[in-house]
Amino acid sequence: MKKSSNTNIPGVRKKAPGKFILDFRDHNGKRRQKLFRGNEVDAVRARKAILARRDRIRAGIEAPPEKTQAKPTLQEVWDMFTKHRQQKVDGGSMKQNSLDRYKWIKKSLNKYSPKLLKTSIDQISSEMIDNFKRYRLKRGFRKEGINTELRHIRAVFNFGIKQGFINISPMRDVSNIKVTKKDVRFLSDEELVILKKALGELDLSDKFEKDAHDLMVFYLYTGARVSEALLPNFTWSCITSKAIVFPVTKNNTSRTISKMKPIDVVLKSRRNLPTGPFQFTYDQVYNRILYVFNKAKLENASPHTLRKTAGAWYYMATRDIFAVKCWLGHSNVTVTENHYTGLIQSLRESDDDAFEQLLTKQLESKPDKTVAL
Numbered sequence: 343m344k345k346s347s348n349t350n351i352p353g354v355r356k357k358a359p360g361k362f363i364l365d366f367r368d369h370n371g372k373r374r375q376k377l378f379r380g381n382e383v384d385a386v387r388a389r390k391a392i393l394a395r396r397d398r399i400r401a402g403i404e405a406p407p408e409k410t411q412a413k414p415t416l417q418e419v420w421d422m423f424t425k426h427r428q429q430k431v432d433g434g435s436m437k438q439n440s441l442d443r444y445k446w447i448k449k450s451l452n453k454y455s456p457k458l459l460k461t462s463i464d465q466i467s468s469e470m471i472d473n474f475k476r477y478r479l480k481r482g483f484r485k486e487g488i489n490t491e492l493r494h495i496r497a498v499f500n501f502g503i504k505q506g507f508i509n510i511s512p513m514r515d516v517s518n519i520k521v522t523k524k525d526v527r528f529l530s531d532e533e534l535v536i537l538k539k540a541l542g543e544l545d546l547s548d549k550f551e552k553d554a555h556d557l558m559v560f561y562l563y564t565g566a567r568v569s570e571a572l573l574p575n576f577t578w579s580c581i582t583s584k585a586i587v588f589p590v591t592k593n594n595t596s597r598t599i600s601k602m603k604p605i606d607v608v609l610k611s612r613r614n615l616p617t618g619p620f621q622f623t624y625d626q627v628y629n630r631i632l633y634v635f636n637k638a639k640l641e642n643a644s645p646h647t648l649r650k651t652a653g654a655w656y657y658m659a660t661r662d663i664f665a666v667k668c669w670l671g672h673s674n675v676t677v678t679e680n681h682y683t684g685l686i687q688s689l690r691e692s693d694d695d696a697f698e699q700l701l702t703k704q705l706e707s708k709p710d711k712t713v714a715l
Contacts, residue, residue: 354385364389369399369406413507416466416498417459420448423501439569444498447491450478463499464508468515471495475519485519492518525684527647528654533640540638554630556608557620561631561645563605565652565670567592568627568645577618581609588671597671653678654685661689 355363357377362385364376376392378385398404414422424444430436452459454477458470471492478488492513499511529537541558544551560571566588570576575590586605588597601609612619620627628645635643649670657666663686667678679686 351382351386353389354382356382364392366392366396369396413462413464415460416451416463417448419463419502419505419507420444420459420498422505423498426501443490444494447494450491451495454478463502466512468512471512471516475516479519485521489518489521492516523680523683526650526654526681527642528651528685529640529643529647533638534651536638536640537634540634543637544634550630550633552611553622554634556612557622557627557630558634558648559604559608560620561648562652563602564588564599565649565656567649568624570597571620572624572627573618573621576620581619591671593671593673595671599669650681654682657682657685658689 353365355365357363360379360381362378362380362382364378364385366374366376366389368374376388378388380388395404399406424441427436427441427444431438431441448459451474454474458466458474461470475488475492478491479485496511496513496516499508499513502508503511537558541555544555546552546555560566561568564571564586570588570591576588580587580589581601584601585598586601588599591597609619615621622630631645631648635647653666653670656669657663660666663678663682664675666682667675670678672678
């Protein structure tokens with residue numbers, strides 16, 4: 343090859359200060375040019391690297407660019423991930439509602455930026471995900487919920503690594519939002535009085551209001567998650583004369599509790615229903631319970647608030663955190679303690695006061711006179 347003008351190096355031409363044109367023939371023998379920014383020494387090295395790669399392609403050591411498969415988009419990887427997880431659902435090792443969360447999060451990403459899902463997975467940066475995180479924060483979504491979304495997105499990128507689409511996940515540099523630990527939302531004694539009044543004002547001759555009443559009482563006295571009390575898992579066969587069995591819980595274990603009197607009254611009133619007492623979808627349960635909360639003007643409350651309320655009052659009744667763990671069906675007692683840290687601490691303070699008063703009273707009391715025999 344002839345020496346290029348403006349330099350003494352073959353195949354390297356100076357175009358402007360800090361810019362060089364690299365001339366070469368590719369693996370197909372076609373003349374090519376590439377603009378390089380930098381100094382002359384680095385330009386020479388860049389051209390040598392190009393020629394070395396060309397020679398590897400010609401030798402069959404490396405695949406030519408036209409045969410290199412393009413990286414899939416985030417949308418395509420997400421769909422592959424969903425298909426893979428669906429097999430786990432079908433095999434019984436994963437719950438359908440767990441998989442559904444990924445679908446909802448993908449919808450959230452698409453609502454934020456359709457372009458992001460169409461981007462090649464190897465071109466997605468941590469900054470893009472951080473922007474999504476900030477977007478969700480500005481929209482007023484709970485920090486805990488956003489952290490859950492990040493955990494699910496991280497799982498999709500880890501799947502991309504296992505499939506060989508990327509080497510490093512952009513989630514590596516995306517941190518969770520710091521959340522101050524606080525007690526879960528549960529109904530106080532004043533709120534329970536308000537709720538009782540709202541329940542008493544429901545028209546039980548109206549099917550919707552009767553269902554709303556029964557659902558509120560059942561979830562409040564059982565501490566069940568919404569899905570645990572619905573078909574197809576929860577049927578009349580799960581109810582005995584003295585106990586209620588929830589055969590499928592979040593931890594894939596069954597949970598048995600006593601059938602309390604208010605629950606028994608509700609179930610007897612629904613005996614005419616085939617299959618099971620609560621033939622609803624999750625949304626139908628949500629709408630009925632929310633109807634009562636709105637009627638009672640109780641804010642920041644949802645069906646899950648009933649479960650948390652049940653756990654809180656069970657602890658106040660028993661003062662046994664392990665008993666609450668078993669009754670609610672938590673995976674371990676640490677989960678229970680984290681839920682009710684503030685409540686446990688406040689009750690300990692009242693216990694301390696009672697202890698102090700009792701001991702002080704005993705120490706200050708006059709000893710009984712003994713009679714010598």
